[in-house]
């Protein structure tokens with residue numbers, strides 16, 4: 001794994017949290033993106049080479065909605081950048097981790113993503129992130 005690509009923070013109100021993080025970090029968010037397949041609306045902030053992803057649920061049954069209901073607002077996941085997500089999934093399965101997505105799926109900010117079950121990683125939800133190939137190249141299998 002190369003670096004921490006982003007930290008995901010679950011929030012109730014994306015607009016209010018955008019205003020808060022703009023004040024906190026001194027920079028505006030650079031993107032808002034909805035990922036319907038995950039039931040979320042996200043916004044992104046840059047912190048030097050790192051990123052913060054704020055996530056608001058758009059669907060009552062989504063992972064973010066459930067997390068907010070059970071645990072309230074806070075850090076939801078750590079995302080690691082990887083060069084080859086398929087190879088990394090295979091390696092982690094071999095190592096005995098419970099990988100929730102054995103086939104990478106579309107994430108936000110032009111990424112392919114996969115998640116690891118948090119009960120097997122010290123209670124922390126881990127996301128793997130690979131830059132999505134340019135159009136025309138092989139994308140999802």
Ligand SMILES: CC[C@@H](C(=O)O)C(=O)SCCNC(=O)CCNC(=O)[C@H](O)C(C)(C)COP(=O)(O)OP(=O)(O)OC[C@H]1O[C@@H](n2cnc3c(N)ncnc32)[C@H](O)[C@@H]1OP(=O)(O)O
Pocket residue numbers: 008035038040042053055063064066067070076077079100106107108109111113115117118119123124125127
């Ligand atoms: C925008 C796209 C993408 C990106 O590009 O960056 C994203 O970041 S999407 C982020 C949202 N998507 C996901 O989180 C997908 C992965 N998560 C899941 O598939 C599920 O949330 C889950 C981890 C499988 C859990 O769901 P489920 O099994 O349906 O039940 P519960 O919600 O009740 O949780 C079971 C158990 O796990 C604990 N839990 C849940 N989420 C987290 C978390 N983020 N960190 C730590 N622990 C978590 C939950 O509390 C339950 O434990 P107990 O409370 O002890 O029962």
Ligand SMILES: [Co+2]
Pocket residue numbers: 006008053077079127
């Ligand atoms: Co994320």
